[in-house]
Amino acid sequence: MKYSQLFIQTFKETPVDAQIISHQLLHRAGFIQKSGAGLYNYSPLMVKVIQNAMTIIREELSKINALEVSLSLATPAELWKESNRWEELGDLMIQFKDRLDRDLCLSPTNEEAVVDYFRKVAKSYKQLPVNLFQINTKFRDEIRPRFGLMRAREFAMKDAYSFHVDKTCLDNTYTAMFDAYSRIFERMGLNVMAVEADGGAMADSGAKTHEFHVLADTGEDELIVCKEEGWAANSEMAQTKRPDITYNDLQGPIELVETKNNHTIQELSLFLNEKESHCLKSVVLKGKKEHKQAYIMACCLGDDEINISKCMKHSAITQLECANEDDLDTLGLTKGVVGPVKLDHKEIHIIIDSHVKEEASFIVGSNKKGFHIKNVTIKRDIATYQQADIRMAKAHDVSMNGNSIDLCRGIEVGHIFQLGDKYTKALKASVLDHHGKSLYPLMGCYGIGVGRAIAAVVEQLADENGIVWPKALAPFYIAIIPLKSKDEIIANAAQRLYEKAQGMGMNVIVDDRHVSPGFKFKDADLMGFPIQIIIGETFKEEESVEVRWRQSGKKEKVNMHDCLKKLKEERF
RNA sequence: CGGGGUGUAGCGCAGCCUGGUUAGCGCACCAGUUUUGGGAACUGGGGGUCGUUGGUUCAAAUCCAAUCACCCCGACCA
DSSP states (O other): OOOGSOOOOOSSSTTTOOOOHHHHHHHHHTTEEEEETTTTOOHHHHHHHHHHHHHHHHHHHHTTEEEEEEOEEEEHHHHHTTTTTHHGGGSSEEEETTTTTEEEEOOOOHHHHHHHHHHHHOOOOGOEEEEEEEEEEEOOSSSSSGGGGGBBSSSEEEEEEEESSSSHHHHHHHHHHHHHHHHHHHHHHOOEEEEEEOTTTHHHTTTTTTEEEEOOOOOOEEEEEEEETTTTETTEEEEOOOOOOOOBOSSOOOSSEETTOOSSSSHHHHTOOOOOOOOOOEEEEEEEEETTTEEEEEEETTTTTTTTHHHHHHHHHHEEEEHHHHHHHHHHHOTOOOOOOOOOOOEEEEEEEEOOOOBEEEEEEOOSSSSEEEEOHHHHHHHHOEEEEOOOTTTTTBBBTTTTEEEEOOOEEEEEEEETTHHHHHOOOOEETTTTTTOEEEEEEEEEEEHHHHHHHHHHBBBBBBBOOOTTTTTEEEEEEEETTHHHHHHHHHHHHHHHHHHHTEEEEOOOOOOOOOHHHHHHHTTTEEEEEEEEEHHHHEEEEEEETTTTTTEEEEOOOOOOOOOOOOOO
């Protein structure tokens, strides 16, 4: 490719709305353009990078016998209604009607579609296991798209789905996928960590699932790592404990205390001169259970935070979110002094965090404006409740075995799940086993955010001069840079070198523009080509060129005639 | 959805408070000359429904209202 024919614009300035390095650089170097909130156009360079990533994915997946398919981007509502996700996925899924008033959506994920494909073909256990994957566009109407390709609404995703007659077989594929993922990310130049995760709305609770994270300060997920025990988990599901807590002993019957306008735990603790951990934080959450509105009151120690994902898991209520003031009104509760005592409202399910000792004494909200209650023990004073781990893990916690843990942030670039028979059952996709009885195959599903992984590569490898592509992803491996392209000798040399490189099957670009040297250097650095071959004045004297490695900045003077050969053989 | 903010040339911004010539600046773009080892210099040039609609006014980028879009902070996920 000649630079003069590459339809690209690079920028010296950083767009204001780009918050993170990968977004800034991908834009500045002319890889992406924004077309709307969370929507991006890809330039010819970006398309090459995406194709390179796809090649890696395809190669690794075909090694473990996965088959590539392509499912339609728009899917009919009927399919989603079979699994109940037409409502469950809510606004995440963008829904619309066609001219005949039929409901459709742009696929945010493809479990239903792939099961539909599967059930039209699969009849017998003899056809299993099978692992189907695709690399295509997904659309999720994210609540808040941000960070460029990191959280776009429209994005390229590789999704794979496997089908099995038994758990052992599923486990085998799961492990094979786990290994394939490790190789894929390694080939992309990413340093990933596999992390135990929460299946969320996708899977049955309790199924095996791992997230692959790139550690980065700009990551959106909080991870808990225990080096001593060798595990890492998303803080959404990590169970940890506080190293030491002191509880108040019970002093007597419950007692109403006036607390005026002190609502938050901090205010309350200051006003009553009590430790925050001796107060109970009560949070009302609303969600859906079997299509009906459902409420939870979640309680934890005053200086802990409620983890909504954990509440969802323990309550089987979906789409859980904080209740607003109107909800509190309907429930007859008072904002600021919400509490679980004498709450005979049977619509509210009470879950109390396991760190709240049953016999200990706490200060809780009274549901009466201006008052709290002292001397509350949950065992004596709350009629029915469930106790479970529903708090957020936090700094200074220890593992359940008492070992120390670290908190760090990660970018989730891949996720693998065991889905069980949730979708095959819902969509009645059965096969006959070898006794002639029908069974619902177990499924696994496996995703990689292609655009996000590429952004993570930029995030992880970029330096102050721009992007640094690993060879496997680079849109061009070599950039030939003639410094005076108006000088015929130099221009001709560049042209010959370029043709020779192409002849050797090398992925090469020549910067044939008539611009100053600084411009070419800056652009080549910014766009992150791994190797630069610079042809300057010294070429005219001794036929030498300079080979420069983008990542290390190392330079070497080489005779023009054997520089390509040496590069090809990686003899530097 | 809630809270905060911004819309002026492809990008980054000034002008708005205090209404009044032809709406500016830097980068980018076009032509020419001179340059060429780290985003060159000079000369000349092109590009704007000032987000949109309505209102106030002799007069609106500027004041008012509505609306749309985008961004930032919180609950979602590859």
